[in-house]
Amino acid sequence: MKMTARFLARLSCPKKDGRMHWWVWALLGILLAVMPWIVAAGFGNTWLRILNFALLYVMLALGLNIVVGFAGLLDMGYIAFYAVGAYLWALLASPQFGLHWPMWAILPLGAGVAGLFGLLLGAPTLKLRGDYLAIVTLGFGEIIRIFLNNLNAPVNITNGPQGISAIDALHFGSVSLARPMDLGIVTIPSLVAFYYVFLMAATAIIGIALRLERSRVGRAWAAIREDEIAAKACGINTRNVKLLAFAMGATFGGVAGGLFAGFQQFVSPESFGLLESVMVLCMVVLGGMGHIPGVIFGALLLTLLPEFFRQVAGPVQQALFGKIYIDPESLRMLLFGLSLVLVMRYRPSGLWPSPQRQREIDDTQRVDAPAAMPVRHQ
Amino acid sequence: MTAHTLLRVSQVGKAFGGVQALKDVSMTLNRGEIYGLIGPNGAGKTTLFNCLTGLYVPDSGEFVFDDQPLISSAPDKTVRQGVARTFQNIRLFANMTALENVMVGRHARLRSNIISDILRTPFNRREEQTTEDQALQLMRYVGIAHRAHDLAKHLSYGDQRRLEIARALATQPKLLCLDEPAAGMNANETDGLRQLIEMIRLDGISVLLIEHDVQLVMGLCDRIAVLDYGELICEDIPSVVQKHPRVIEAYLGSGAHA
Numbered sequence: 001m002k003m004t005a006r007f008l009a010r011l012s013c014p015k016k017d018g019r020m021h022w023w024v025w026a027l028l029g030i031l032l033a034v035m036p037w038i039v040a041a042g043f044g045n046t047w048l049r050i051l052n053f054a055l056l057y058v059m060l061a062l063g064l065n066i067v068v069g070f071a072g073l074l075d076m077g078y079i080a081f082y083a084v085g086a087y088l089w090a091l092l093a094s095p096q097f098g099l100h101w102p103m104w105a106i107l108p109l110g111a112g113v114a115g116l117f118g119l120l121l122g123a124p125t126l127k128l129r130g131d132y133l134a135i136v137t138l139g140f141g142e143i144i145r146i147f148l149n150n151l152n153a154p155v156n157i158t159n160g161p162q163g164i165s166a167i168d169a170l171h172f173g174s175v176s177l178a179r180p181m182d183l184g185i186v187t188i189p190s191l192v193a194f195y196y197v198f199l200m201a202a203t204a205i206i207g208i209a210l211r212l213e214r215s216r217v218g219r220a221w222a223a224i225r226e227d228e229i230a231a232k233a234c235g236i237n238t239r240n241v242k243l244l245a246f247a248m249g250a251t252f253g254g255v256a257g258g259l260f261a262g263f264q265q266f267v268s269p270e271s272f273g274l275l276e277s278v279m280v281l282c283m284v285v286l287g288g289m290g291h292i293p294g295v296i297f298g299a300l301l302l303t304l305l306p307e308f309f310r311q312v313a314g315p316v317q318q319a320l321f322g323k324i325y326i327d328p329e330s331l332r333m334l335l336f337g338l339s340l341v342l343v344m345r346y347r348p349s350g351l352w353p354s355p356q357r358q359r360e361i362d363d364t365q366r367v368d369a370p371a372a373m374p375v376r377h378q
Numbered sequence: 379m380t381a382h383t384l385l386r387v388s389q390v391g392k393a394f395g396g397v398q399a400l401k402d403v404s405m406t407l408n409r410g411e412i413y414g415l416i417g418p419n420g421a422g423k424t425t426l427f428n429c430l431t432g433l434y435v436p437d438s439g440e441f442v443f444d445d446q447p448l449i450s451s452a453p454d455k456t457v458r459q460g461v462a463r464t465f466q467n468i469r470l471f472a473n474m475t476a477l478e479n480v481m482v483g484r485h486a487r488l489r490s491n492i493i494s495d496i497l498r499t500p501f502n503r504r505e506e507q508t509t510e511d512q513a514l515q516l517m518r519y520v521g522i523a524h525r526a527h528d529l530a531k532h533l534s535y536g537d538q539r540r541l542e543i544a545r546a547l548a549t550q551p552k553l554l555c556l557d558e559p560a561a562g563m564n565a566n567e568t569d570g571l572r573q574l575i576e577m578i579r580l581d582g583i584s585v586l587l588i589e590h591d592v593q594l595v596m597g598l599c600d601r602i603a604v605l606d607y608g609e610l611i612c613e614d615i616p617s618v619v620q621k622h623p624r625v626i627e628a629y630l631g632s633g634a635h636a
Contacts, residue, residue: 208496215495215506216488219474223482226471233431233465235457235486235549244492 036195047307048191052263054303055198056256061283061299062209062292063252068281069290070218071245072225074134076277077121077141081250083272084117085110085257087148087158090267093168096159100168107258114254115247117144122246126239129228141277149269163268170197170262178265194263201259205252209292212248221245222290286343288350297352309335384409384553384584385430390439392425392608399425401608402439407553412575412585414599414616416592418628421605423588424466427557430586431463432456444552458486462551464542466558466588472531476522476541479530480513483548513548520544520574536567543574547583554578555586560594572598596620604628 040048064078088110092101121140125133152160169178177197181188212218220241223231232238261267279302287298313328313335326334343351385407392400399422407413415423428434430441432453441448449455462483471479488509494502517523520540525533533541539559546554556575560568572594575585589595595602596616603613606628612619619625 211496211498212492215492215502216485216490216509217492217495219478219482220485222474222478223471223485226473227469229433230465230469230471231482232433232453233457233463233469234482234545235454236482237454248492 032199036192040189040192045191048195050304050307052191052194052198054300055195055202056260056263057280057283057299057303058202058296059205059252059256059259060280061287061295062205063249063256064280065284065290065292065295066209066212066221066249066252067245068284069295070213070225071221071242073125073242073245074130074137075121075246075249076134076138076274076281077144078137078249078253078280079272079274079277080121080141080144081114081117081253082257082260082276083144083148083269084114084250085254086261086267086271087164087257088113088254089258089261090164090167091157093262094164095166096164103170103172103262107255110254110258111251112254114250114257118247118250119243121250122243126242138274138277141272141274145269145272148272158269161269163266163270165266167261167265167267169265170194170259177262198259198263201255205255206292206296209252213292217241217244282340286340286350288353291350291352291354294350294352294354298350301351305339306332306336382408382410384411384444385586386442387426387430388439388442390426390429390436390441392422392429392434392436399608400429400436403605403608403610404439405603405610405613407584407586408600409584410579410582411600412579412587412598414595414602415586415588415605416590416595416602417605421628422608423605424557425608426605427463427555427586427588430456431461431555454486457549457551460550460552461555462546462549462553463555464539464546464557464559466561468538468542470530470538470542470545472529474530475527476517476530476533477510477513477526479541480516480544480548481509483545484509484512485549487550513544516544516547517541519547519577521570536563536570539563539567539571540574543578547578551583553584553586555588557588558590559587560589560591568594 036048036051039051060078060082063081064075067073067075067078089106091097092099092106092109093103094100121137125136128136148158149161151158152162158164169176171177175181177193178190180190181193220231220236223234223236224238224241228238231241260271280299283298283302284295285298286302287296288294309332310328313326313331314324317324317326317328317331347353383406387403387405387407389402389404390400391398391402403422403426415426417423425434429436429450430448432448432450432455435451441450443459443461446459448459448461471482474482488505490499490502490505514523514526517526520543522533522537522540522544525537525541530538530541543554543556543559559575560571563571568591575587575598579585587595587599599616601614602616602619604611604619604622604625606624611624611628612622614622
């Protein structure tokens with residue numbers, strides 16, 4: 001496990017100047033481009049759907065990573081922004097109100113509105129940290145979900161627990177992604193088309209996150225995470241910079257939410273429960289808080305792993321014992337929980353932490369390592 | 379307020395519950411001065427620092443800096459106005475590199491915002507490059523450039539003190555406030571620190587220094603203020619302060635003078 005991590009760390013910055021070789025990028029691009037075809041042919045559409053969801057979770061995890069990983073603010077209600085984006089799409093592009101806005105209008109609007117909700121959450125929690133912040137954000141997430149659940153009376157807006165159905169699929173002009181696209185030589189199945197759109201959105205979000213990490217505001221976030229008082233003494237307006245983290249993280253969630261609604265064509269409050277927030281948080285922590293490649297890895301792994309367990313739990317039992325003892329559905333959560341415990345026990349800073357954090361862990365394992373912050377001698 | 383006054387503290391008071399940490403403290407600090415602030419433990423030195431740099435809101439009184447009143451409770455604005463500080467118990471960004479620490483110090487002087495950060499405009503690229511160059515230059519100035527890419531927490535104690543000073547200097551201050559910079563240092567390191575502070579003054583930055591090392595304070599400061607139980611008991615040149623009866627009393631007790 002350690003060797004794998006070392007290999008991944010080396011792959012993430014193999015050259016001296018920290019840049020990847022061009023052929024690594026080219027290979028990755030080709031791999032990602034042919035991926036949906038291979039998956040569809042080899043594993044079927046179920047797995048292609050799962051892959052699409054994995055991409056949505058990559059976007060969510062990267063958004064939450066800005067708040068939790070960069071700025072160090074523990075947010076347990078992140079899924080609320082996903083809900084805001086999804087419901088905005090659902091309300092503006094469905095028979096619910098008879099509106100059918102175009103995608104290029106709703107997605108940016110969804111990002112903006114989610115950003116506003118981010119400010120709404122950030123403003124009252126500015127003075128809170130750690131567990132207190134976690135409790136308030138958890139409450140915020142639940143409030144949003146309960147609102148969506150109950151906004152069907154006196155005026156019906158969200159359709160309540162039934163959710164909104166018959167939502168417009170993602171579409172470019174009159175070309176809907178819900179139908180196979182005939183390009184003459186080749187017909188692109190709907191799921192593959194969604195994959196490409198999601199891949200583009202995820203790539204854009206990865207690019208934004210990478211740039212933010214190494215920028216004035218990214219440094220300010222890290223400074224607040226490390227020591228808020230020292231950050232103030234460095235001239236950082238901690239209030240604004242924290243609000244910016246909440247808003248920025250929320251916009252990623254808003255975009256992912258819009259794409260989700262346009263993919264599922266159905267939204268209901270139960271998709272946005274506390275467990276979802278916890279799941280996204282797990283992706284960030286398990287992958288490697290604050291380290292973008294790690295977070296992406298965490299998101300992919302935590303989406304694919306439970307599905308993998310679900311697929312194999314039944315057949316394996318059948319083969320071993322001749323009958324199914326434990327329901328695959330519960331067994332998958334059992335195995336999933338166990339793997340979380342193991343990872344946190346043996347790799348506390350995540351599966352793929354930043355090389356810097358990796359160095360720290362190596363250092364603390366060496367006896368002659370310099371001490372952490374020294375205690376002042378009076 | 380005369381032209382050569384940089385900071386005027388007028389009748390600043392601050393209480394924590396029933397404890398009066400500062401009582402009507404007034405003093406003036408001139409441009410280009412190294413000004414010492416001494417007093418027994420708990421005399422209110424750090425409280426005065428915190429009020430000055432906006433971390434605490436004083437109950438009464440005001441600070442006039444460079445002919446402008448300092449806005450209390452807004453540390454970031456105070457930094458913009460030209461007051462920088464270090465902390466008694468070093469507060470670095472432990473898990474960032476030394477260089478990044480100093481780059482954070484440039485924050486208030488940079489103009490790029492989140493939009494230009496995302497778009498990576500040419501302006502943004504240039505600014506990032508100059509920021510890095512300036513930060514490196516400052517690290518060379520305080521003598522720790524060779525540790526630029528190490529995590530702050532892996533630096534030696536003396537280097538951490540220097541890094542904190544470099545980070546404070548990165549904010550382009552007119553006044554640098556050092557809270558016990560020599561605490562925990564050996565004689566060698568203290569001597570290096572003395573040279574650094576003198577160099578900073580020569581570069582036109584005034585220094586306000588809280589320090590327990592009497593030798594360092596007496597040798598380095600142009601003037602010294604003495605606090606005891608939150609009250610200013612004396613403000614003068616070192617040779618006078620040393621002989622002041624109330625100072626001796628504060629440090630050694632009332633019987634000592636006789």
